[in-house]
Amino acid sequence: MHEKTAWADPATRRAWRRTAVFRCAAVLGWMAGFPAWLFAVVMTPVWLLVVWMPVLFVGIWYALLAAVAASSLMGMRRVLRVYPWQAGIAEVRSKKNGSTQFLVPNPERPEKTVGLGFGGVIGTGRHFWVRAVKSGQVTTAWFAGDPRYLGVMATPGPRNLLQVAQREATDSRMSPRKRGVSPGARALARAAGARVGED
Incomplete structure (x- = not known):
């Protein structure tokens, strides 16, 4: 590599943009899952809550991981x-x-x-x-x-x-x-x- 900084390389900027699109899409995808979960809860029998509640907690955890990953984008660009x-x-x-x-x-x-x-x-x-x-x-x-x-x-x-x-x-x-x-x-x-x- 001969560039003074990694960001000076066009391939790096493309890679960063791809990473940004993927991570932001992941956050939106997990957030969009909540209305789908709510719809499933409303449209199914009450006893199925024993299934839907763990699904909600898993969804929240993965949404948080996705949000943390997306929040690192600006720090990554700074480096x-x-x-x-x-x-x-x-x-x-x-x-x-x-x-x-x-x-x-x-x-x-x-x-x-x-x-x-x-x-x-x-x-x-x-x-x-x-x-x-x-x-x-x-x-x-x-x-x-x-x-x-x-x-x-x-x-x-x-x-x-x-x-x-x-x-x-x-x-x-x-x-x-x-x-x-x-x-x-x-x-x-x-x-x-x-x-x-x-x-």
């Missing part, structure tokens, strides 16, 4: 506007708890890797990254970002965009990472939307 793609540097493996782990070289100590995770939550087992890694279909990935803070994973192309982050880079209840990170790297991470603390 892609700051960092370039690094092709094939991320090792991908499946963990016993059903989640996916990405191992990315530390930018300032390339001999060491930093782990980023995805999945392990009820409802994420059918996500592309969990399925593809578990089956061995995907073993390496493109990465844009700083693994000590946050980034975007992709399969070559780029395709199948996924935002990943260290918890302390996004959770205000935790102290942001400062140790072992240069001022320049922290400035880039801040521009990408990570919590890096005060200088």
